[in-house]
Amino acid sequence: xIQLINISKSFASQELFSNLNFKLNSGNKVGLVxxxxxxxxxxxxxxxxxxxxxxxxxxxxxxxxxGALKQHLKFSENSxxxxxxxxxxxxxxxxxxxxxxxxxxLGFTQEDLEKDPLSFSGGYxxxxxxxxxxxxxxxxxxxxxxxxxxxxxxxxxxxxxxRSFEGEVILITHDRDFMDSITTHTMGIIRKKLNVxxxxxxxxxEQLQADEELYEKQKISQDKKVKELEDFIARNKxxxxxxxxxxxxxxxxxxxxxxxxxxxxxxxxxxxxxKETPAKVLLDVKDLSFGYTNDNILxxxxxFSLQKGERLGIIGKxxxxxxxxxxxxxxxxxxxxxxxxxxxxxxxxxxGQTNIARLHPDSTVTDEIHSANTxxxxxxxxxxxxxxxxxxxxADKKVSLLSGxxxxxxxxxxxxxxxxxxxxxxxxxxxxxxxxxxxLTKAIQNFQGSVILVTHSEELLRRVCDRLIIFxxxxxxxxxxxxxxxxxxxxxxxxxxxxxxxxxxxxTNNKENxxxxxxxxxxxxxxxxxxxxxxxxxxxxxxKTEELLEANHEKLIEASNSGESxxxxxxxxxxxxxxxxxxxxxxxxxxxxxELDAIxxxxxxxxxxxxx
Numbered sequence: 343x344i345q346l347i348n349i350s351k352s353f354a355s356q357e358l359f360s361n362l363n364f365k366l367n368s369g370n371k372v373g374l375v376x377x378x379x380x381x382x383x384x385x386x387x388x389x390x391x392x393x394x395x396x397x398x399x400x401x402x403x404x405x406x407x408x409g410a411l412k413q414h415l416k417f418s419e420n421s422x423x424x425x426x427x428x429x430x431x432x433x434x435x436x437x438x439x440x441x442x443x444x445x446x447x448l449g450f451t452q453e454d455l456e457k458d459p460l461s462f463s464g465g466y467x468x469x470x471x472x473x474x475x476x477x478x479x480x481x482x483x484x485x486x487x488x489x490x491x492x493x494x495x496x497x498x499x500x501x502x503x504x505r506s507f508e509g510e511v512i513l514i515t516h517d518r519d520f521m522d523s524i525t526t527h528t529m530g531i532i533r534k535k536l537n538v539x540x541x542x543x544x545x546x547x548e549q550l551q552a553d554e555e556l557y558e559k560q561k562i563s564q565d566k567k568v569k570e571l572e573d574f575i576a577r578n579k580x581x582x583x584x585x586x587x588x589x590x591x592x593x594x595x596x597x598x599x600x601x602x603x604x605x606x607x608x609x610x611x612x613x614x615x616x617k618e619t620p621a622k623v624l625l626d627v628k629d630l631s632f633g634y635t636n637d638n639i640l641x642x643x644x645x646f647s648l649q650k651g652e653r654l655g656i657i658g659k660x661x662x663x664x665x666x667x668x669x670x671x672x673x674x675x676x677x678x679x680x681x682x683x684x685x686x687x688x689x690x691x692x693x694g695q696t697n698i699a700r701l702h703p704d705s706t707v708t709d710e711i712h713s714a715n716t717x718x719x720x721x722x723x724x725x726x727x728x729x730x731x732x733x734x735x736x737a738d739k740k741v742s743l744l745s746g747x748x749x750x751x752x753x754x755x756x757x758x759x760x761x762x763x764x765x766x767x768x769x770x771x772x773x774x775x776x777x778x779x780x781x782l783t784k785a786i787q788n789f790q791g792s793v794i795l796v797t798h799s800e801e802l803l804r805r806v807c808d809r810l811i812i813f814x815x816x817x818x819x820x821x822x823x824x825x826x827x828x829x830x831x832x833x834x835x836x837x838x839x840x841x842x843x844x845x846x847x848x849x850t851n852n853k854e855n856x857x858x859x860x861x862x863x864x865x866x867x868x869x870x871x872x873x874x875x876x877x878x879x880x881x882x883x884x885x886k887t888e889e890l891l892e893a894n895h896e897k898l899i900e901a902s903n904s905g906e907s908x909x910x911x912x913x914x915x916x917x918x919x920x921x922x923x924x925x926x927x928x929x930x931x932x933x934x935x936x937e938l939d940a941i942x943x944x945x946x947x948x949x950x951x952x953x954x
Contacts, residue, residue, distance in 0.1 A: 349398035376531035409480030519801035612785030621685035630680035658813025703742035714756035747773030763791035
């Protein structure tokens with residue numbers, strides 16, 4: 343097993359952690375927690391040898407293999423089998439049997455082996471990356487935010503897989519339910535030290551709180567003793583008769599191992615402002631349908647009423663139309679048909695992933711929050727900034743200098759500034775750490791108004807939603823009940839399909855069917871080739887632009903710190919332009935990928951028909 347001995351790491355003047363010690367035993371599955379910026383990902387890089395510690399030693403036994411799951415989905419081969427085989431070491435490069443065995447174990451079929459990796463859904467593409475990792479036969483999996491960009495079904499599958507994995511796991515995720523369902527131990531980087539306990543995050547934070555309460559009591563007692571010694575020294579050092587005794591007290595004070603104040607990390611504080619309403623029904627939706635074209639309908643004939651205090655969750659696989667439904671109800675998109683009625687007293691706030699683009703790059707955090715409610719006093723605005731972890735001078739930072747997570751907090755601050763009785767929230771936990779997610783969850787629970795929420799978090803669904811809209815294979819449907827009741831009464835079609843899915847499909851012996859199948863594949867490849875090239879080109883452009891954007895962000899911060907106003911203005915415009923360019927490229931990528939998926943699905947259905 344691996345062992346960390348006295349590991350310390352700093353960047354410039356910032357110390358991440360010091361003298362970390364940890365031993366990973368056989369079969370341990372460990373959740374690594376800590377605030378954003380505490381050094382969790384850096385610790386992973388040190389274990390992988392990608393970063394060197396300032397001091398200390400990482401001991402890894404000979405032959406012990408460590409694998410890290412890649413979040414980026416980038417494939418170079420034309421078939422699933424060839425893509426997975428890329429992970430084989432040189433001396434094993436012809437051992438395709440092992441590759442196929444792993445792929446079958448992850449739910450792929452014999453027929454899937456010849457498919458293009460890009461033809462699979464996002465969840466299955468994550469499985470391809472996982473297959474490539476498992477081909478190397480790792481003893482330890484290091485997983486840094488593996489839940490990012492996964493839909494609820496992929497999250498459920500990955501959870502079950504990691505539970506049954508026979509090796510060791512160290513996991514970083516902000517999804518507390520996901521972590522607790524997998525891990526045997528929890529360790530946290532807290533105030534630059536590493537604490538480890540056997541048990542889940544709830545037990546870890548309970549123990550941490552108990553330790554801190556004991557520490558605070560010890561410090562109060564010590565502070566009292568120090569004050570008594572200092573008072574005695576001050577009274578007696580000048581008198582000859584007691585000077586020697588006073589000096590002995592000075593030495594006693596100097597030898598004392600003084601306890602320092604505990605530095606508490608800033609945490610988001612949520613308290614949505616509820617606007618009173620006489621309405622029983624805040625929102626009434628009748629026969630709502632939407633599609634970008636008449637041939638591409640995302641949802642149709644959705645009807646429901648949302649009463650005051652009710653909380654509706656919108657769930658399903660990625661790309662099915664969850665955010666589109668929310669944006670349609672918020673009035674940002676025009677439906678193909680149907681009606682949306684709000685009571686005259688209904689006032690809503692909308693947190694959407696694309697709304698970040700509406701923040702003004704040259705405005706400060708306080709400017710943006712003030713713009714949400716110009717009636718608020720400066721004191722109240724500053725208070726909201728503080729609640730969103732923008733205290734002191736950080737509240738005066740320009741939006742162009744903020745990270746994606748900080749911009750999300752600004753948007754949440756804008757919602758806090760408004761008096762509302764209906765909240766539209768699209769993946770509000772993205773970019774938040776575990777403590778902040780807990781604070782948001784409690785705020786939603788305490789909100790007296792109504793909430794419509796898009797999320798992949800099963801824990802958030804269970805704790806706040808009492809009814810659902812589920813995007814499934816046949817479209818979207820309204821469900822009168824919570825998430826656990828849905829799983830009990832209906833469940834996910836895709837999971838049922840997977841249980842019934844044969845691991846290997848027998849090949850047909852019908853020559854005519856083989857000819858038809860080959861022709862369909864040829865036609866499919868001709869149709870999707872230009873689209874695939876376009877997708878690859880857009881992905882490449884996004885990566886290049888984001889790299890430039892990151893570099894310019896750093897230059898912007900340097901210019902801001904040095905006070906170069908002309909350079910700051912020039913870089914602000916450039917960053918704003920590049921951010922808009924990335925947004926545009928993502929929109930083009932989504933459109934091209936949807937078209938590619940539709941063509942692929944069309945031919946898969948035709949091929950399935952001839953094989954039945």
